Amino acid sequence: MDISPRKKKILAAVVDEYIRTAEPVGSKTIAAIADLGCSSATIRNELSELTALGYLEQPHTSAGRIPSPHGYRFYVNELMERQKLSIEETETINQRLNQKMEQLDRLMSDAGRLAGQLTGYPALTLSAPRAATAKRFDLLYIDANTFIIVLLLGNNTVKNKLVHLPFSVEQGQIQKLAALFNAGFTNIPEEEITPVLISATERAARDTMGLTSIIAAYTIEALSQSREGAAFVTGESSLLRQPEFRDPDKAHRVISYLSDSQHLMGLPGKATDDSVRVIIGPENVAEELRDSSVVMASYDAGAGQRGLIGVVGPLRMDYSAVAAKLQYIADGLSRLLGAGEAPAGFGKMILKGDISDDEHGTD
Amino acid sequence: MDISPRKKKILAAVVDEYIRTAEPVGSKTIAAIADLGCSSATIRNELSELTALGYLEQPHTSAGRIPSPHGYRFYVNELMERQKLSIEETETINQRLNQKMEQLDRLMSDAGRLAGQLTGYPALTLSAPRAATAKRFDLLYIDANTFIIVLLLGNNTVKNKLVHLPFSVEQGQIQKLAALFNAGFTNIPEEEITPVLISATERAARDTMGLTSIIAAYTIEALSQSREGAAFVTGESSLLRQPEFRDPDKAHRVISYLSDSQHLMGLPGKATDDSVRVIIGPENVAEELRDSSVVMASYDAGAGQRGLIGVVGPLRMDYSAVAAKLQYIADGLSRLLGAGEAPAGFGKMILKGDISDDEHGTD
DNA sequence: ATTAGCACTCGGAATGTGAGAGTGCCAGCA
DNA sequence: TGCTGGCACTCTCACATTCCGAGTGCTAAT
Numbered sequence: 112m113d114i115s116p117r118k119k120k121i122l123a124a125v126v127d128e129y130i131r132t133a134e135p136v137g138s139k140t141i142a143a144i145a146d147l148g149c150s151s152a153t154i155r156n157e158l159s160e161l162t163a164l165g166y167l168e169q170p171h172t173s174a175g176r177i178p179s180p181h182g183y184r185f186y187v188n189e190l191m192e193r194q195k196l197s198i199e200e201t202e203t204i205n206q207r208l209n210q211k212m213e214q215l216d217r218l219m220s221d222a223g224r225l226a227g228q229l230t231g232y233p234a235l236t237l238s239a240p241r242a243a244t245a246k247r248f249d250l251l252y253i254d255a256n257t258f259i260i261v262l263l264l265g266n267n268t269v270k271n272k273l274v275h276l277p278f279s280v281e282q283g284q285i286q287k288l289a290a291l292f293n294a295g296f297t298n299i300p301e302e303e304i305t306p307v308l309i310s311a312t313e314r315a316a317r318d319t320m321g322l323t324s325i326i327a328a329y330t331i332e333a334l335s336q337s338r339e340g341a342a343f344v345t346g347e348s349s350l351l352r353q354p355e356f357r358d359p360d361k362a363h364r365v366i367s368y369l370s371d372s373q374h375l376m377g378l379p380g381k382a383t384d385d386s387v388r389v390i391i392g393p394e395n396v397a398e399e400l401r402d403s404s405v406v407m408a409s410y411d412a413g414a415g416q417r418g419l420i421g422v423v424g425p426l427r428m429d430y431s432a433v434a435a436k437l438q439y440i441a442d443g444l445s446r447l448l449g450a451g452e453a454p455a456g457f458g459k460m461i462l463k464g465d466i467s468d469d470e471h472g473t474d
Numbered sequence: 475m476d477i478s479p480r481k482k483k484i485l486a487a488v489v490d491e492y493i494r495t496a497e498p499v500g501s502k503t504i505a506a507i508a509d510l511g512c513s514s515a516t517i518r519n520e521l522s523e524l525t526a527l528g529y530l531e532q533p534h535t536s537a538g539r540i541p542s543p544h545g546y547r548f549y550v551n552e553l554m555e556r557q558k559l560s561i562e563e564t565e566t567i568n569q570r571l572n573q574k575m576e577q578l579d580r581l582m583s584d585a586g587r588l589a590g591q592l593t594g595y596p597a598l599t600l601s602a603p604r605a606a607t608a609k610r611f612d613l614l615y616i617d618a619n620t621f622i623i624v625l626l627l628g629n630n631t632v633k634n635k636l637v638h639l640p641f642s643v644e645q646g647q648i649q650k651l652a653a654l655f656n657a658g659f660t661n662i663p664e665e666e667i668t669p670v671l672i673s674a675t676e677r678a679a680r681d682t683m684g685l686t687s688i689i690a691a692y693t694i695e696a697l698s699q700s701r702e703g704a705a706f707v708t709g710e711s712s713l714l715r716q717p718e719f720r721d722p723d724k725a726h727r728v729i730s731y732l733s734d735s736q737h738l739m740g741l742p743g744k745a746t747d748d749s750v751r752v753i754i755g756p757e758n759v760a761e762e763l764r765d766s767s768v769v770m771a772s773y774d775a776g777a778g779q780r781g782l783i784g785v786v787g788p789l790r791m792d793y794s795a796v797a798a799k800l801q802y803i804a805d806g807l808s809r810l811l812g813a814g815e816a817p818a819g820f821g822k823m824i825l826k827g828d829i830s831d832d833e834h835g836t837d
Numbered sequence: 838a839t840t841a842g843c844a845c846t847c848g849g850a851a852t853g854t855g856a857g858a859g860t861g862c863c864a865g866c867a
Numbered sequence: 868t869g870c871t872g873g874c875a876c877t878c879t880c881a882c883a884t885t886c887c888g889a890g891t892g893c894t895a896a897t
Contacts, residue, residue, distance in 0.1 A: 137859050150871050155860065173859050173878040249614050251624060259632055261614060261624050269622055271632045347710055348729035351722040359714040359722060366711035500890050515840055518891065536847045536890050 114164070120147055121157050122166055123190040126178045130429050133354050135175030180392040180426065183404070187389050187430050194431040196439055200229070204436075208443045220343040222420055222444055227346030229436050232353075232424035233366075235375055239417050240340030241266065244300060245330055248292040255279040260326055262333050265298070266416065270333040278320060288316050292326060301334040342372040355402075355425040368399035369423060379407060379419055386441070387434045392426045402426060406433045408441035413448040420444065477527070483510055484520050485529055486553040489541045493792050496717050498538030543755040543789065546767070550752050550793050557794040559802055563592070567799075571806045583706045585783055585807055590709035592799050595716075595787035596729075598738055602780050603703030604629060607663060608693055611655040618642040623689055625696050628661070629779065633696040641683060651679050655689060664697040705738040718765075718788040731762035732786060742770060742782055749804070750797045755789045765789060769796045771804035776811040783807065 114122075124145035128136045138151040138158055147154075158176055161167045166182035169175070178186065196204075207225050219236040227234035249261040256279060262270045291312050296304065304327060313323040347366045356362040368374055374397065379388070390405040406428065407421030420441055422433060477485075487508040491499045501514040501521055510517075521539055524530045529545035532538070541549065559567075570588050582599040590597035612624040619642060625633045654675050659667065667690060676686040710729045719725040731737055737760065742751070753768040769791065770784030783804055785796060 135859090139859080151859095152861095152871055152873090153869085155862095156870090159861075169860085171878060172861095173857090173876090175859065247616065249612075249622075249624075251612050253610065253626065259612075259624065259626065261612075261622065261634065263616065263622065263636070267636055269634045269636050271624065271634050273626070273630055273632050346730075346733065348726045348733065351726040351729070357722050359720050359725065362722065363711045363714040366714070367709075370709065370711065498890090502890080512838095513840055514890095515842090515892095516838085519839090522892075532891085534847060535892095536845090536888090538890065 114161075117147055117149075118157055118161055119190060120145055121154060122161055122178075122182060123186065125158075125161075125167060125176055126182065126186045126190070129177050130427050133427060135170055135177050137175035140175070178426075180394070183391045183426060183430070184394075187391065191431045191434075194435040196435055200436070201439060204229070204439055204443060208440070208447060218444075218448075219341065219418070220345060222440060223343050223345045226420055226422055226437060226440055227349060229440075230422050230424075230429075230433050231349055232422040232428070232433070233344060233346045233348075233350055233369060234420070234422045235342065235344045235369065235378075236421075237375060237379065237419040238341045238412055239419070240338050240376070241416055242300060243268065243334055243337040245292075245297050245334065247297060248289050248326075248330075250285045250289040250292075250326070252282040252285045255281075258285055260329055262330060264333065264337055266337065267413075268337055270336075272329050274325060276320075276322075280320070280322065284316070284318070284322070288318065288322060288326065291316050292330075296327070296330060301331060301338070304331055304334075340376060342375040344369045344375065350424070353425045355427065361402075364399050365403055365423070368397065378405065387438050389430060389434065404428050404430075406430065406437060408434075408437035410441040411445040411448065418444070418448075477524075480510055480512075481520055481524060482553060483508055484517060485524055485541075485545060486549065488521075488524075488530060488539055489545065489549045489553070492540050493790050496790060498533055498540050500538035503538070541789075543757070546754045546789060546793070547757075550754070554794045554797075557798040559798055563799070564802060567592070567802055567806060571803070571810060581807075581811075582704065582781070583708060585803060586706050586708045589783055589785055589800060589803055590712060592803075593785050593787075593796050594712055595785040595791070595796070596707060596709045596711075596713055596732060597783070597785045598705065598707045598732065598741075599784075600738060600742065600782040601704045601775060602782070603701050603739070604779055605663060606631065606697055606700040608655075608660050608697065610660060611652050611689075611693075613648045613652040613655075613689070615645045615648045618644075621648055623692055625693060627696065627700055629700065631700055633699075635692050637688060637692075639683075639685075643683070643685065647679070647681070647685070651681065651685060651689065654679050655693075659690070659693060664694060664701070667694055667697075703739060705735040707732045707738065713786070716788045718790065724765075727762050728766055728786070731760065737762075741768065750801050751784075752793060752797065767791050767793075769793065769800060771797075771800035773804040774808040774811065781807070781811075 121141060124141045125136050128140060128144060138154040141154050141158075142149075142151040158167065161182075162169065162176060165179060166185060167176040168179045168182075170177065204225065208222065219238060223234040223236040225234075226236075244265040245262055246265050246267075247263040249263075251259040251261060253259060253273075256276045258274055258276075258280070260272045260274060262272075264270065295308065295312055309323060309327045312318075312327070316323055347369060350356045350362055350366060356365070378397070378400075387406065387408045390400075390407075392404055393401050395401055395403070395405065400423070402425075403423055404426050405421055405423050407419050409417050409419050412418040420437060422437065424433070484504060487504045488499050491503060491507060501517040504517050504521075505512070505514040521530065524545075525532065525539060528542055529548060530539040531542045531545075533540065567588065571585065582601060586597040586599040588597075589599075607628040608625055609628050609630075610626040612626075614622040614624060616622060616636075619639045621637055621639075621643070623635045623637060625635075627633065658671065658675055672686060672690045675681075675690070679686055710732060713719045713725055713729060719728070741760070741763075750769065750771045753763075753770075755767055756764050758764055758766070758768065763786070765788075766786055767789050768784055768786050770782050772780050772782050775781040783800060785800065787796070
């Protein structure tokens with residue numbers, strides 16, 4: 112069932128105005144802002160039909176109309192005009208993205224922060240989980256009681272761990288172990304690292320001190336970590352600025368839901384190939400988000416992985432502006448992280464590389 | 475100027491009761507709960523004197539009294555009875571702490587989460603910044619276009635970075651660079667890594683392709699990162715459950731202040747050797763926290779570093795319970811991370827070790 | 838010094854009132 | 868048939884008013 116062009120115009124006007132003001136909008140207001148050549152009375156008729164069709168709601172008899180979730184959906188699908196970013200906005204984004212990208216996780220949370228600041232909503236970033244394999248082992252001999260495990264994973268992630276031993280070990284022993292692990296533990300999935308394999312290696316290495324187990328345990332840990340993916344949320348408190356979250360309980364529900372990265376990982380549901388996805392209120396699987404909307408854009412995180420960056424806000428969200436901004440940021444991230452083009456120059460290399468992390472020793 | 479024992483008792487009663495109920499407490503209530511053998515009229519007199527002394531305030535003429543920041547301070551210093559934790563509580567803490575401590579930063583944020591859940595307030599964890607030096611360089615040759623920088627810092631932190639090159643390089647060249655860096659860049663403070671040193675090294679290595687700069691730049695980055703320390707906040711939204719933060723604006727101010735790790739790093743002010751520190755409302759340096767209180771406990775993070783774990787809440791905080799819990803958690807962390815005892819066994823080693831991180835490559 | 842009694846104050850809940858915005862409907866008009 | 872102006876009706880919100888009770892401060896008595 113199609114609805115007339117005039118209805119569409121009116122619906123769009125209601126949504127736009129409501130997004131702007133957060134107040135129910137009445138027939139008169141619409142007559143004033145949208146110049147369709149007809150009076151408020153006509154619009155009243157149209158409004159009541161739109162209400163009957165389920166696109167609009169009225170909080171009470173003598174208030175204006177507000178869009179229903181259905182109305183928002185229709186707006187997002189058909190009415191919304193793709194917004195262009197201003198020069199300054201694109202400038203800001205480019206600058207901020209290029210600024211400092213030393214670490215991947217830092218980059219993710221920075222990009223999230225950026226999205227949050229630009230849109231005024233809490234932002235979230237997700238990196239898709241993916242099973243990885245070990246690609247290469249290095250064991251760096253530091254001294255008789257200390258060595259470092261450096262593990263290069265299939266997704267070009269490097270993990271490391273400093274190991275202190277309560278006994279001495281020789282460099283030759285370490286080297287032998289590295290060779291055995293490179294032979295036996297590379298390019299196999301996590302579940303194939305079995306106790307059988309480990310004890311076989313242990314025997315081959317004539318390792319009586321449990322070094323093999325240490326390295327194997329760390330390998331498993333590193334693999335399972337890289338399988339988990341990562342999630343960040345920033346700017347949770349900006350929700351509180353939205354009138355629809357003035358109720359602290361409501362805000363609390365949403366924010367604490369967002370604080371659990373378990374929840375976040377499940378948020379996107381199954382992937383689609385839309386570049387920008389909009390989930391409106393009740394469309395959310397999670398109970399807690401049933402009166403919030405989520406807008407997410409996906410980006411190419413390199414090494415065949417995709418990541419998501421998005422924001423959470425009230426139903427009355429400026430979908431058009433938010434979508435445009437997220438899209439732009441996601442494109443920027445894809446450009447920075449994505450595969451395809453060869454690294455162009457020095458700066459680029461530095462940008463891409465890295466990560467790292469700490470190891471706390473005992474002494 | 476000393477105050478009478480009875481005044482102390484009354485003050486303690488007011489604070490305890492107000493902490494419990496969040497309602498101004500009147501003379502009658504005190505007469506009922508604290509059994510000093512006197513009537514409400516007497517207590518009224520005492521109350522008005524305590525008010526004159528600045529320990530109490532009244533929101534308005536015909537309301538009960540609430541503690542002033544001064545009153546809280548006096549309470550914390552002299553009246554508060556050190557609370558014991560219940561068996562279950564210590565159990566929970568022990569369990570949760572021992573559970574999984576794979577990564578240092580994960581451990582920090584987990585401990586924060588634990589503190590937050592136990593106390594019901596937003597929790598923060600800080601690791602003290604400390605200048606570090608490079609202790610050892612390793613450059614792992616992967617293929618003609620790829621190598622890994624592994625950097626062992628003075629505080630036994632390991633950092634790494636995967637570097638992709640748009641040109642080829644030989645293994646010998648990489649080894650030569652590693653030797654040069656180990657000779658010239660180890661055990662010197664960050665600021666001595668000057669362009670002069672770098673270009674000297676570059677010449678010595680006959681490096682015409684900028685490899686030296688890449689490694690030096692990464693070294694500087696790693697050092698400055700480890701100098702920055704780290705800060706986490708979790709459970710921000712639990713502030714919203716407190717009646718004094720029902721005003722979304724107020725809550726928003728505090729939460730967004732806490733979201734900035736720059737702010738957090740400066741929060742503790744100069745260190746004291748108290749094991750638990752309490753900062754009450756106006757004692758906070760930060761404007762934004764002037765009507766919140768902060769309780770922090772410090773722990774031994776190993777390698778001569780100290781960390782802080784704390785919570786933020788309203789003035790009306792259960793200082794006694796919160797302090798006890800934080801203290802216990804901090805002790806647990808010290809036990810797990812701290813220096814002193816040698817690693818006892820296998821599990822212990824695994825616990826202490828580690829960290830790691832990711833590197834995103836291009837292909 | 839302590840207490841009981843009492844007048845007084847003040848904030849908050851409850852209630853009442855009015856204004857305004859917006860609707861729905863109807864009758865007239867193109 | 869579709870649009871418009873007019874009008875009565877409804878409902879909420881803001882504001883004013885009232886009322887109640889908790890709690891104080893004071894005073895006089897013990």
